[in-house]
Amino acid sequence: MELLAFGDTGWGDELFYATLMTIAVSLTAMFIGFLFALIFTPLKLSKNKFLNFIANSYTTIIRGVPELLVIYLFFFGGTGAVMFVASIFGYNEYIEINAFITGAFAIGIISGAYSTEVFRGAIQSIDKGQFEAANVLGLNKFGKFLKIILPQTLRLAIPNLSNIWQITLKDTSLISVTGLVEIMRQSYIAAGSTRDPLFFYSFAAVLYLLLTFVSMKLINRLEVKYSRGY
Amino acid sequence: MDLELMINSLPKLLNAAVITLKLLSVSLIIGLFIGLFFAILRLNKNIFINRFAYGYSYVFRGTPLLVQIFIIYFGLGQIEYLRSTVLWVILKEPYWCAIIAFALNTGAYTSEILRSAFQTIKPGIIEAGKSLGISNKVIFYKIQIPIAIRQSLPAYGNEIILMMKGTSLASTVTIMDLTGVAKYIISTTFKPIEVFIVAGGIYLFMTFMIHNVIKFLEKKYSFN
Numbered sequence: 001m002e003l004l005a006f007g008d009t010g011w012g013d014e015l016f017y018a019t020l021m022t023i024a025v026s027l028t029a030m031f032i033g034f035l036f037a038l039i040f041t042p043l044k045l046s047k048n049k050f051l052n053f054i055a056n057s058y059t060t061i062i063r064g065v066p067e068l069l070v071i072y073l074f075f076f077g078g079t080g081a082v083m084f085v086a087s088i089f090g091y092n093e094y095i096e097i098n099a100f101i102t103g104a105f106a107i108g109i110i111s112g113a114y115s116t117e118v119f120r121g122a123i124q125s126i127d128k129g130q131f132e133a134a135n136v137l138g139l140n141k142f143g144k145f146l147k148i149i150l151p152q153t154l155r156l157a158i159p160n161l162s163n164i165w166q167i168t169l170k171d172t173s174l175i176s177v178t179g180l181v182e183i184m185r186q187s188y189i190a191a192g193s194t195r196d197p198l199f200f201y202s203f204a205a206v207l208y209l210l211l212t213f214v215s216m217k218l219i220n221r222l223e224v225k226y227s228r229g230y
Numbered sequence: 231m232d233l234e235l236m237i238n239s240l241p242k243l244l245n246a247a248v249i250t251l252k253l254l255s256v257s258l259i260i261g262l263f264i265g266l267f268f269a270i271l272r273l274n275k276n277i278f279i280n281r282f283a284y285g286y287s288y289v290f291r292g293t294p295l296l297v298q299i300f301i302i303y304f305g306l307g308q309i310e311y312l313r314s315t316v317l318w319v320i321l322k323e324p325y326w327c328a329i330i331a332f333a334l335n336t337g338a339y340t341s342e343i344l345r346s347a348f349q350t351i352k353p354g355i356i357e358a359g360k361s362l363g364i365s366n367k368v369i370f371y372k373i374q375i376p377i378a379i380r381q382s383l384p385a386y387g388n389e390i391i392l393m394m395k396g397t398s399l400a401s402t403v404t405i406m407d408l409t410g411v412a413k414y415i416i417s418t419t420f421k422p423i424e425v426f427i428v429a430g431g432i433y434l435f436m437t438f439m440i441h442n443v444i445k446f447l448e449k450k451y452s453f454n
Contacts, residue, residue: 060434061430061434063437064391064395064430064433064434064437064438065395065430065433065434066394066395066396066397066398066409066433067395067398068398068399068401068402068409069398069409069412069426069429069430069433072409072412072413072416072422072426073422073423073426076416076417076420076422077422077423077426080420080422166292170293170294170295171294173294173296173297174294174296174399176296177402184294184296184297184300187297187300188300191304195308196308197300197301197304197305197307197308198301198304198305198306198308198309201297201300201301201304201305202301202305204297205289205293205297205298205301208292208293208294208297209288209289209292209293212292212293213292
């Protein structure tokens with residue numbers, strides 16, 4: 001237990017902040033994923049073959065390639081890409097991108113591919129009559145989407161989105177390879193300096209279990225809220 | 231684009247893909263038995279056995295695979311007693327540690343898939359078997375298991391693909407699988423995009439093949 005003490009003698013506070021970091025990077029990644037889904041879901045549903053092809057390539061490639069490989073691509077390639085863009089504007093110094101941004105972006109693109117599929121499925125399963133009824137009521141495009149389609153989509157999508165949240169949360173452990181100090185990285189550091197890997201990795205497992213358990217409870221409440229009409 | 235690097239790295243990456251496939255197939259076979267075992271425990275009416283099986287699948291599905299590998303590879307070696315047993319021969323090899331972690335992980339997911347497949351079997355089918363005077367054991371092996379396999383094929387196909395992506399984590403415990411070699415080439419040449427295209431292409435090809443094999447099996451075992 002003294003290993004987990006707060007302050008200079010134990011790893012309690014370090015692991016606490018690392019847990020906050022895991023939550024922060026997961027939420028950011030999930031948010032970036034939603035932005036990607038917002039772009040790619042309409043492309044998937046579009047009648048244009050070319051736009052379809054772009055969206056399908058995105059979801060197929062990301063879902064068929066290991067997360068770790070995507071993270072390495074961003075970790076090693078991200079700096080180069082940013083420096084290339086900067087060099088166009090005449091800036092030639094070395095730029096280091098934050099591990100948080102690289103990691104959140106890599107995981108976000110992955111979770112976005114899964115979210116896109118979920119939203120596509122949810123929108124497609126909404127009855128055609130709902131779209132027609134919205135048109136009859138004279139709602140404009142924005143109102144139709146916000147008041148009629150989105151609430152119904154969310155009800156159908158929440159159970160699947162909660163799965164994606166769990167996957168995203170667990171995927172953030174892979175960002176530890178880039179050096180971002182989240183639960184996994186902090187456990188690695190603690191295990192290295194105390195020579196007690198069994199304890200610290202088991203404790204990391206408990207922290208992840210706690211996170212998934214609490215988030216499931218919260219998501220269940222959302223589910224109840226969005227299905228109250230049913 | 232460095233085409234020469236892409237062509238040169240292809241044979242190395244293909245060799246590494248063989249290791250990925252080996253890791254995948256061995257852990258899937260062991261995982262299938264573990265999954266079947268725990269699925270049967272989940273159907274047991276004894277609440278302790280039931281809870282134990284549920285706890286197993288909850289823990290392995292609720293924690294990242296990376297944590298599981300690290301506990302087995304770095305953690306278990308710390309127990310002095312284990313070092314003196316025969317088990318140490320297996321546990322000191324990163325290859326087998328990775329396989330144990332993968333098998334336990336896929337076993338947890340497989341047990342959930344099989345459990346829900348068993349539960350969706352219509353009671354009428356089992357009753358029909360009983361009324362024909364078939365023993366419970368034969369009903370289980372000849373009626374319930376084949377139907378459960380058919381029911382769980384689509385979900386299990388997804389699990390195989392997820393597991394194939396999961397084997398990439400073997401590279402974190404020094405195994406040179408497809409991701410391990412790709413990372414090595416990236417960190418020596420600093421050409422991440424080229425290597426990603428080749429390695430990612432190999433992964434996509436494997437995903438595609440698995441997807442098609444499962445589709446073929448689904449057709450073959452469909453009821454019509």
